[in-house]
Amino acid sequence: MIRENSDVVLSVKDLTADVEGVQILKGLNLTVNAGEIHAIMGPNGSGKSTCSKVLAGHPDYDVTGGSVEFQGNDLLQLEAEDRARSGVFLAFQYPLEIPGVSNLDFLRVSYNARQKHLGREELDAFDFDELVREKLDVVKMDSKFLTRSVNEGFSGGEKKRNEILQMALLEPTLAILDETDSGLDIDALKIVSNGVNQLATPDNAVVLITHYQRLLNYIVPDYVHVMEKGRIIRTGTKDLAFELEERGYDWVLQESAAGVAVS
């Protein structure tokens, strides 16, 4: 929800970044305020996923220029784990499997790392168990997934639900969901979207990275951005997503190339 005078959560200015010496982000600008939901769309290879990884602090991505402020502080100074503890959350497109580590233990360690950072009480196994069972309801997840190894043998939909469960526990200020809709059938998509909607508050912000408009039927964005060649070339409302669904990306790219004003 767009509100006047709400706090700036994320401010990205002229961000450039390389992966293995190849420049992927080429001057990205993005401002996200508290309470807002942004969608970043764009063709394959436009830099959407790179953008999410850079913001979350993946060590393989080198920031070469520009700045990123998160709640007024320089985010790029922080290691990935400190960004997470500060309230930046990335839901992975392909969550990793960690055999031998129980999901419940993993969630607790992660939760307590955030609690500690916030100066709040860390929970023991017993109290955490109670908390996590409440949160399971957000994504309609069966408690049997808690005792299994992290994501091991989970279906695509179960992995994505587990990501949103982590989001529910960590209560991030900025959640970046990287193609959370990919590989989901319509029922799973509804459950995951419903979970995200429950977690969206006036104090936090969500950035959705997606290929498809259909996710935006369930999580309605305040802004839709089109990314191309490492930059945002157009920003609009949710109607822009419908237009993209209808007409594809070419017209945006052509208008952008022709110098039509952005947003």
Place this chain on the structure above:
Amino acid sequence: MTIQVSSPNLPTNGSTVKADRATYLSALTDCRGILTDKAFQPEVLSTLQTIRTQATSEVRSLSMPSKRDEEWRFTDLSPMLEMDFQSPDVMSSSITLDDLASFVLPETSGRRLVFVNGQYAPDLSETSNMAADMVATNLTQLEALPNSAELIATYLNSQEGLEKTFTALNTSSFTDAAIVYVGKNVAAELPIHLLFVSTASEQAVISHPRCLIIAEANSEVSFVEDYVAVGDGTYFTNSVTEIWAKENARITHTRLQRDRPTAFHIGKTVVSQAKASHYTCNAINLGGKIFRHNLEVFQAGEATETVLDGLTLITGDQLADTHSLIQYAKPHGTSHQVYKAIVDGHAHSVFNGKVTVPTAAQLTNAAQLNRNLLLSPKGRIDTKPQLEIVADNVKCTHGATVSQLDSDEVFYLQSRGIDAERAQNLLIYAFAAEIIQNLPVPSLRDTLSRFVATMTGSSTTF
């Protein structure tokens, strides 16, 4: 008794080297104990004398393997030739239960046989809780064993096998053995602990632990064969374990090698499986400066099942080598093999997995996977699947991977607030967990989880 084995000078001429390696091997038999010193049944003594004589002459015709031998291509035994191994003169009485406290498994209370430098140590053993109709004993106490003399004559040293040299050395030298016998239709599910203790000291001793496991038809047994040391220094453990799984028997074997990192250990496991039998081996290899496990399984009957899982965790200048063989003979056999190694420091892991499927063994289903995690740029891994398949209607798969920690996996954990170092430790643990979690003894799973945590310098386990 202490006999010095002089260290040979290593000349450059090949044939002299060979002669020296032969001399060295033969000299190792001088460290053996005397059979007639012990109170064997007369028939058993006779059997032992016969096989000892044969093995001694075999040893005299052999020499220490060198890297020129195909089977020892990656494992250089030259450092052993520098050693003066001696016969153990430390009596078991000098070791107390307190010395073994960290090795004792709570799950095997009342079912523990302890051998010190290959000799049975009754004071350290507990046999009060053995299953009925199951005998776990040593070679001098065979009263409870039915037809003991005949059983020993039939089964001891009666298996075929690929590895000859160190097997013959053991046979020429052992003076005691662990004997486990499970009668027909007996289900002895609770694990037995066979704890082999070496005395590590400045005087490097050589010992020849020996095990004979016989599971009669339709029986079930689980045992932990465990190699440890008390004291500091080096030693050479040259073990042989012979296992017989009769028709429809089910054997769960946990082989735990937690030697000193200074130790030399060459171990042989040879298994004969009759029709419809099931054999599982979980081999955990942690110690040793030079370690070699020769694991040879012969499926003699139809529809037999073999599971060979292994985990090697090495660092420093350790070398750990597993050479496995699964020899099929009849139709409908299956085997499933997952071997993993985590290699840090300058350590070197070797895996050679041989599977032979002759024409008669149609409808075989053999799967082999060797996965290696290399934590250091100085580590080394050699892996070699070796499938020899003649039968035409079989399913045989194999795979080998060598990888470092995946930065995407580390990042996933970091992105959940877990710091990079802990994330790495967690992933190393996760790599090992697939094998650790299958161990049939819970306390061993905990011990190994802690070991992995220690190896990675982590103070926590999951």
